[in-house]
Amino acid sequence: MAWTRVSAERLVELLGSLPDGMPAYAALASRLRRLVAEGRLAADTRLPSERELAVGLRLSRTTVTRAYGEFVGTGHAIARQGSGTVVRVPGDGRGALGGVFAPRDVGDGVIDLTCAAPAAVPAVHHAFQRAFEQLPAQLRGSGYYPEGLPELREKIAAQYATRGVPTDPAQVIVTTGAQSSLAIVTRLLVRPGARVLTESPSYPNAIETIRGGGGRLVGHAMGDDGWHVPTLATTLVRARPVLGLLTPDFQNPTGALMDASTRAAVAGAFDRTETVSLIDESSAELLLDDLAMPAPFAAFHRGAITVGSASKALWGGFRVGWIRAPHSVIPRLVRARVTLDLGSSVMDQLAVSYLLDDLENALEDRRSSLRRGRDTMARELRRQLPAWSFRMPAGGLSLWCRLPEPVGPAVVEAAERHGVLGVPGGRFSVDGGHESRLRLPFTGDPATFREAVARLARAYADALAGSGPTTRDRRPLIA
Numbered sequence: 001m002a003w004t005r006v007s008a009e010r011l012v013e014l015l016g017s018l019p020d021g022m023p024a025y026a027a028l029a030s031r032l033r034r035l036v037a038e039g040r041l042a043a044d045t046r047l048p049s050e051r052e053l054a055v056g057l058r059l060s061r062t063t064v065t066r067a068y069g070e071f072v073g074t075g076h077a078i079a080r081q082g083s084g085t086v087v088r089v090p091g092d093g094r095g096a097l098g099g100v101f102a103p104r105d106v107g108d109g110v111i112d113l114t115c116a117a118p119a120a121v122p123a124v125h126h127a128f129q130r131a132f133e134q135l136p137a138q139l140r141g142s143g144y145y146p147e148g149l150p151e152l153r154e155k156i157a158a159q160y161a162t163r164g165v166p167t168d169p170a171q172v173i174v175t176t177g178a179q180s181s182l183a184i185v186t187r188l189l190v191r192p193g194a195r196v197l198t199e200s201p202s203y204p205n206a207i208e209t210i211r212g213g214g215g216r217l218v219g220h221a222m223g224d225d226g227w228h229v230p231t232l233a234t235t236l237v238r239a240r241p242v243l244g245l246l247t248p249d250f251q252n253p254t255g256a257l258m259d260a261s262t263r264a265a266v267a268g269a270f271d272r273t274e275t276v277s278l279i280d281e282s283s284a285e286l287l288l289d290d291l292a293m294p295a296p297f298a299a300f301h302r303g304a305i306t307v308g309s310a311s312k313a314l315w316g317g318f319r320v321g322w323i324r325a326p327h328s329v330i331p332r333l334v335r336a337r338v339t340l341d342l343g344s345s346v347m348d349q350l351a352v353s354y355l356l357d358d359l360e361n362a363l364e365d366r367r368s369s370l371r372r373g374r375d376t377m378a379r380e381l382r383r384q385l386p387a388w389s390f391r392m393p394a395g396g397l398s399l400w401c402r403l404p405e406p407v408g409p410a411v412v413e414a415a416e417r418h419g420v421l422g423v424p425g426g427r428f429s430v431d432g433g434h435e436s437r438l439r440l441p442f443t444g445d446p447a448t449f450r451e452a453v454a455r456l457a458r459a460y461a462d463a464l465a466g467s468g469p470t471t472r473d474r475r476p477l478i479a
Helices: 008-015 024-037 050-057 061-073 123-138 150-162 178-189 204-212 229-239 260-273 330-337 346-356 359-384 408-417 446-465
Strands: 077-080 084-087 172-175 195-200 216-221 243-246 276-280 305-309 321-324 398-402 437-441
Touching: 008 024, 008 050, 024 061, 050 061, 061 077, 061 084, 123 346, 123 359, 150 172, 150 321, 150 346, 172 178, 172 330, 178 204, 178 243, 178 276, 178 305, 178 321, 178 330, 195 204, 195 229, 204 216, 216 229, 229 260, 260 276, 346 359, 359 398, 359 446, 408 437, 408 446
Parallel strands: 195 216, 195 243, 243 276, 276 305
Antiparallel strands: 077 084, 172 321, 305 321, 398 437
8 A cells, every 4th residue: 555645746846857869758758767766755655546647747647647547567666446556666675685795804995885873972981990999889680771870861851951852861861872872763663564664765775673572664755855744744644653753864875954843843743643753863962063952852742752873973992872762661671672682781881981970071072073075075076076066964874865866776886896885875765766876984094095086986987888787785784
């Protein structure tokens, strides 16, 4: 069933001006296929009726009917009596190369752009020294803290209060990371066959965690301007998901930041459909531009379950994350948690607790290095690959690049031959598409970015020339 319906008004906006030099029906079909390739029309999206779209585009109904027919004929949609025309993604719907990617040992001169995770902030070394000094007091106990070290829970709660969401430490559970937090919530709330709304594109491991728990994903296609509230609200009404997983703060991989008015509108839509909101704030601290951050989503939706992590802000080697949830949900989350693990490393919790005492100082180091990386990567892309486009994110860890042609998988494969490891955009898709996208992290050494982009430019030329086969890769993605 098509859980998402795009209105004629919205589709006209997405289509833009139809290309010249071909019949109107062919131009419309071509543009529809492009929207699927870019992921801006998600799988299982019901298109407006031929009459509605004809009125919106000021074309004849015959033209739209013929365009829809060609769209169906190329495998990009199905037409069913009573259901209209529903988008399908041709081929394997699990991502352009099917596998996942990971940081790994690479040869000399190879530049790895697969992992959107930075090195540790300078204060981490001292934090572990302080943690080691405090460790003897912990050795008298069992070392198991299923809810987390009390002092760390207090400091996490205080951070939420500083951001505008008063929080009781009893509302916080410390986990081994945001991915662990997601698995715990999924274990508690998602039964086999239950529908879960999430953005498309989204973090691949989040997608697989929900699928692994038996959830049926319903994708909300992210546009160039982020979330489209009317479409999202309609999807919630039609699909009635038990859970809505969103990343409103520098969404991975698009970098989109949800403004306050959109948060309020989305929260209202969740309330009206009694959908639990699961909010990933892993990158919420990574603001790089001089602007005011909106309040956390929990300030707009009181029942929100929020997950966070020390990995992106401080260091991925910290296996420390957390869940903030209403008091009534915490005992059930703890019971679900102990079926997966019994607690995070005490040493890691002590170190993170120390860093939270002066978080802003540590974050300034992180933001400064990311800002330099973002600006360098953007400058080199504009200089060496001017045909590629992207929206400069106000924060986060990566650029979400659009190529003029749907050759992302071929570029990634060719890039590896030129000494650059990358991830195609289709890997982030809920149900396929995004073949014209690449995610480029700016978390590495900016000194390598000029050469990285030069190699990508050569790989892009190879992809356009059709040199070399496209194979499937099965390496796991970490961040």
